[in-house]
Amino acid sequence: MRYQISAAERAHRRRRVLDFLARRRLDGLCLFGPTQIFYLSGFAFIATERPMVYALAASGATTLLVPRLEEEHCHTHADVDRVVAYPEYPGEKHPMHHLRDLLAGMGLARARLGMDSDGYPGVMGYQGPRLSEILPDATTEPARDIIENLIKIKSPEEIALIRESCRWGNLAHALLQERTRPGLTETEISGRASHEATMTMVRTLGPEYRPLSWTFPGAHAGFRGQIGKHSAIPHAMTTNARIQVGDVLVTGASAAVGGYHSELERTMVVGQPSAEVARYFQLMIDVQDAAFAAIRPGGKCSDVDRVVRAFFDRHDLWPYWRHHVGHALGMGVHEAPFFDVGDNSVIEPGMVFSVEPGIYVPDLGGFRHSDTLLVTETGIEMLTYYPRDLEAMTIPV
Amino acid sequence: MRYQISAAERAHRRRRVLDFLARRRLDGLCLFGPTQIFYLSGFAFIATERPMVYALAASGATTLLVPRLEEEHCHTHADVDRVVAYPEYPGEKHPMHHLRDLLAGMGLARARLGMDSDGYPGVMGYQGPRLSEILPDATTEPARDIIENLIKIKSPEEIALIRESCRWGNLAHALLQERTRPGLTETEISGRASHEATMTMVRTLGPEYRPLSWTFPGAHAGFRGQIGKHSAIPHAMTTNARIQVGDVLVTGASAAVGGYHSELERTMVVGQPSAEVARYFQLMIDVQDAAFAAIRPGGKCSDVDRVVRAFFDRHDLWPYWRHHVGHALGMGVHEAPFFDVGDNSVIEPGMVFSVEPGIYVPDLGGFRHSDTLLVTETGIEMLTYYPRDLEAMTIPV
Numbered sequence: 001m002r003y004q005i006s007a008a009e010r011a012h013r014r015r016r017v018l019d020f021l022a023r024r025r026l027d028g029l030c031l032f033g034p035t036q037i038f039y040l041s042g043f044a045f046i047a048t049e050r051p052m053v054y055a056l057a058a059s060g061a062t063t064l065l066v067p068r069l070e071e072e073h074c075h076t077h078a079d080v081d082r083v084v085a086y087p088e089y090p091g092e093k094h095p096m097h098h099l100r101d102l103l104a105g106m107g108l109a110r111a112r113l114g115m116d117s118d119g120y121p122g123v124m125g126y127q128g129p130r131l132s133e134i135l136p137d138a139t140t141e142p143a144r145d146i147i148e149n150l151i152k153i154k155s156p157e158e159i160a161l162i163r164e165s166c167r168w169g170n171l172a173h174a175l176l177q178e179r180t181r182p183g184l185t186e187t188e189i190s191g192r193a194s195h196e197a198t199m200t201m202v203r204t205l206g207p208e209y210r211p212l213s214w215t216f217p218g219a220h221a222g223f224r225g226q227i228g229k230h231s232a233i234p235h236a237m238t239t240n241a242r243i244q245v246g247d248v249l250v251t252g253a254s255a256a257v258g259g260y261h262s263e264l265e266r267t268m269v270v271g272q273p274s275a276e277v278a279r280y281f282q283l284m285i286d287v288q289d290a291a292f293a294a295i296r297p298g299g300k301c302s303d304v305d306r307v308v309r310a311f312f313d314r315h316d317l318w319p320y321w322r323h324h325v326g327h328a329l330g331m332g333v334h335e336a337p338f339f340d341v342g343d344n345s346v347i348e349p350g351m352v353f354s355v356e357p358g359i360y361v362p363d364l365g366g367f368r369h370s371d372t373l374l375v376t377e378t379g380i381e382m383l384t385y386y387p388r389d390l391e392a393m394t395i396p397v
Numbered sequence: 398m399r400y401q402i403s404a405a406e407r408a409h410r411r412r413r414v415l416d417f418l419a420r421r422r423l424d425g426l427c428l429f430g431p432t433q434i435f436y437l438s439g440f441a442f443i444a445t446e447r448p449m450v451y452a453l454a455a456s457g458a459t460t461l462l463v464p465r466l467e468e469e470h471c472h473t474h475a476d477v478d479r480v481v482a483y484p485e486y487p488g489e490k491h492p493m494h495h496l497r498d499l500l501a502g503m504g505l506a507r508a509r510l511g512m513d514s515d516g517y518p519g520v521m522g523y524q525g526p527r528l529s530e531i532l533p534d535a536t537t538e539p540a541r542d543i544i545e546n547l548i549k550i551k552s553p554e555e556i557a558l559i560r561e562s563c564r565w566g567n568l569a570h571a572l573l574q575e576r577t578r579p580g581l582t583e584t585e586i587s588g589r590a591s592h593e594a595t596m597t598m599v600r601t602l603g604p605e606y607r608p609l610s611w612t613f614p615g616a617h618a619g620f621r622g623q624i625g626k627h628s629a630i631p632h633a634m635t636t637n638a639r640i641q642v643g644d645v646l647v648t649g650a651s652a653a654v655g656g657y658h659s660e661l662e663r664t665m666v667v668g669q670p671s672a673e674v675a676r677y678f679q680l681m682i683d684v685q686d687a688a689f690a691a692i693r694p695g696g697k698c699s700d701v702d703r704v705v706r707a708f709f710d711r712h713d714l715w716p717y718w719r720h721h722v723g724h725a726l727g728m729g730v731h732e733a734p735f736f737d738v739g740d741n742s743v744i745e746p747g748m749v750f751s752v753e754p755g756i757y758v759p760d761l762g763g764f765r766h767s768d769t770l771l772v773t774e775t776g777i778e779m780l781t782y783y784p785r786d787l788e789a790m791t792i793p794v
Binding site for chain 1: 445470489490491521541607608629634637720724
């Protein structure tokens, strides 16, 4: 299938995980998190009160424990050796007791087991014992970091999916911008642009395209409440505001492709920008450029934040500082590491980051572009390519 | 504000939580879960790698610890006595250490503290110590159940929001059905119906309407992949299938109103149904009727599942059984308790449930209606009201 990770790549991922298990002398790994399960099995599903558990033995044998309602779905879509179904949650026998029996059958009842969490998290009303409780004779230890570390470096296949996501995020954003004009509401502009971009995306990519994401069922662009004065609230929520002349707008666009995402955000101005708006817009461009210039393989994530913080110092912008510079992304819309003064992770080729230092001026507006970029052997490559300059970002009225 | 829970109701919720704290001799409560925080503070936000923590002291004092980027947003939207902002995650000082200092300042460093989880869950790349680790002199104990129990019984205000959600789910579904015809794709039908219903919803409810939900930013109706043979997969994922004559379709519709949801699902048939399809459709109607009849205040949730299981026995339908009968809902799209043989919770007035026993026939299709109902003092009241019969659910071709 195009637009999805190949079986060969998933096999490679599992071999790498097995290497980590061997190094840590673990006999197996239990995964409860939907993203971790998806990474090794390719199975995207709706997580509910019913636990799904992926078990990987040091032998390489893989089993997915699923509720009965996912059994056929798993047989056709999950890349695992064996699917075992339990009837229901909570059921007459709790799913965690089915898991105990399953692990015992795999010879893991007294094993050293890694786990991404100690049992299934309490989502959608779920309650149940921890993994360490149901396996009193086993040794359990946290191992979420194995896959969290692997996902930091994107493979060529992953990068191709993220690139594909950038294309359709770009289209969604272009349609959003075209439709933005005074008098229209956020809901109308965003809904139409997202639907039109998604339709074009599915027609273009054809029947093999799958979003494999619950975050975005296709392409999306919107404002999420960052309109006018509210654009100064970095994580505003939708209020269905009506666009007015003079508004500063902060947008966001993305698309889901085979479970992968990208991030494109732009600051737009409705009508001729005031001198004050133009000044902050330019500062925002400059600080994003400073961040781009600070990213290099072998450097530290924290140093990128420091460069931005020095910019805030130099231009006396601290009253308008709200957040760090960016984050990794891929399967998740935010992933570690972070361009944050507290994150000393080394920047490595294959990492994909958002770069989005923001300037938020109360009662005036928010100023933030977010671009997605790939770290290469020698520097960075921009994956998003939407216009950035004020002229291009001015909505004619 | 209409279409939102009132401040008076939130104050009442906090008093009830304080009663539980007193009964359990707890000096305070720490909440990390977005839904639990929303329930007591009315603050809806995008949960990222940056923890948000709601602290309630036995005195009744409330504090919300938030990342800097949420500070202004909290001041205007969160119903708390005090907002304390930390700079960033991970930051030079970890947010959990800010939390430690905050709790110490509230006199809770050596207290008995309830918590909905032992620290912030590992979402979006977050890592950090547990609450019990940062407060070595305190006694911490699980207390997620306090709010999970409170939310089981819906107040009149909550029921009003769920009723409002049902109206717009109904419209979205009506538009979905009108637009469903052979040759169109899932994405096209669903995207247009959802956008049109959302537009009508925001125009009708006016500027005070807020979804306050990340699940649905308005009204929504779709198929989520349950088209033709794939309708036999209860939790299929979108494949953008094209509707064909003879397809069995399983739909879903909802709307977010002030953070509350409803659930409406229907089985539809494209063109004149075959005798086999008509037979399973009628069995599905009958089994849903049997479930409705089994729900009574004072009864047990498990008994409703038993009545449905007896129906499956009687009609020799077990090869087509996939899941329990339904779940509570409200802020969550699934909540406890469950109409499941393993859930002996007593059914009480004020509970709101989905009722959705399904019959899934491989290679033919899935048959499931889901309705949302309220348990009253004397029985049940249907909150959804969409047509159910085969004639109304047949798409003319």
